[in-house]
Amino acid sequence: LDPFDVASAVFNSCGTVAANVNFSIDLNDTGYPNSDYDQCGVNGSWCATESGDWPGWCLTLDDNNSDNVFTGTLENVSAGDYEFIVFCSGAADNYSGWGVQLGPVVSSECDFDSSDEFGNYGFTVIDSDVDVSYCAGSCDETCSGGGDSGGNNSNYTVTFDLDGLDDCGFVSVTGTFDNWSGWGANADTDFDAEMQDGDYEFIILCVDTNIDSWWNDIWGSSTIYYAPEGSECDFISDDENYNYGFTVSGDDMLVQYCAGSCDQTCEEQCVADGDATQDLNVNVSDIILVVNHIIGSSTLSDSAFCSSDMNGDGTINITDIIAIVNLIIGL
Known part of the structure; x- marks a missing residue:
């Protein structure tokens, strides 16, 4: 084995590597941050919960010299492989710590794990500190760099128009576009979400707001609406998940479904109540x-x-x- 470079590596009390990861994320030409999404940072696997979910606000980055290049350091990181994505969050997403995600295109040269469905950056800690530099949403180190970016910095607005959810206290759409945070697009965002070109899957959460502190466990407080199994709207019909899906391709788009079906709208239910005049009175x-x-x-x-x-x-x-x-x- 090659020896550790003890001049650049730090060891914790157990004798294992505890390196620093220095992020430099260029947000020039991305349109972020802005008044709707005014705080940016990185979310990644180093702060995953026991269930494997990435919470928001893993590491907030700063732009101390106002050049729109955001920097920050993740300290005492153990040796291993890590994935991450750039986020900008703000009032538009109720400061969820996810908001808009800027990552590489799936299977591009800087997609750390090209075998999965997520477009995530990544890095490997071995025996010394690591410097990570990207133009957010591309594979370039800076947004002024040339060559094949491996991505598209443009973000498009996807609007969800969902029917059949009148009995829900709160509705949220979550999927690969927000790393299944539970808070991707909801009433607080006018059911809009910003995304780059690519394929995305999602499901619909119908939240029972009568549950105390439901916002602390939006998944556990919800009835989940999936696409019908193996149906035309089951985005990947040969896997074990029955997720809806769509493809963003160079433009804003509208996604419409009657929750739990492949129809765009739900048929009105017939109620035999004797109100032939439809005036809400029977006489x-x-x-x-x-x-x-x-x-x-x-x-x-x-x-x-x-x-x-x-x-x-x-x-x-x-x-x-x-x-x-x-x-x-x-x-």
Whole structure:
């Protein structure tokens, strides 16, 4: 084995390497930070939870000389391989510590693990300090550098328009675009998220806000809506996950689904409540309208027909009138 360079390595009390990792992240030409996302840094595997999730705010970087190159040092890092992504967070994402993510394109030369679905940078600590420099969103060291960037610095707005979630106290869309943080796009962000070109998967969290401190465990406080297994909207149909997905390709985009289905919108549910007039009241006016339909002097609309078909047999007749009368008199 090659000897350690004791002049540049630090050892902890157990005799293992404890190096410093010095980040220099160039954000020129990226549009960040800005008034919506005013704090930037790096999130990575060194601060992963026991479940493997990366929390936000792993390391906040500073721009002390106002050149839009953000720097910071991760201290006492043990030997090993580490992945990370650049983030900018702010009021637009309720300071989640994720907000906008700037990473390499999946399978590009600086995608540390090209075998997985995530576009993450990475570095290896061996026996000395490590310097990490990137133009955020590319493989270049600085944003003024030439050559093949391996990425695209442009970010596009993806807007989620989801139906069938009226009973949720809070709704959040999370996926590969926010490293499954649980807070990717939600009501606080107007269901918008900034992303670079690439393929993304996601699911929908329907949060029960009656649970105390639900925000501390948004996953555990939620009913999760997946794409139907093996369906046309199961983005990777041959894996064990039933995730929705989409591809960003050089432009803003709108993603629309009825939660839990492949339809863009949910069909309205038929409620046989006797309200033929659709005025939110059931009274003699509804009976008159139904009678006129039966005798042929008028025709009920689809929604009025649905409300009037009290026994759900697909026809309107005297049986339905009797049911509406009983509803009015309280029987």
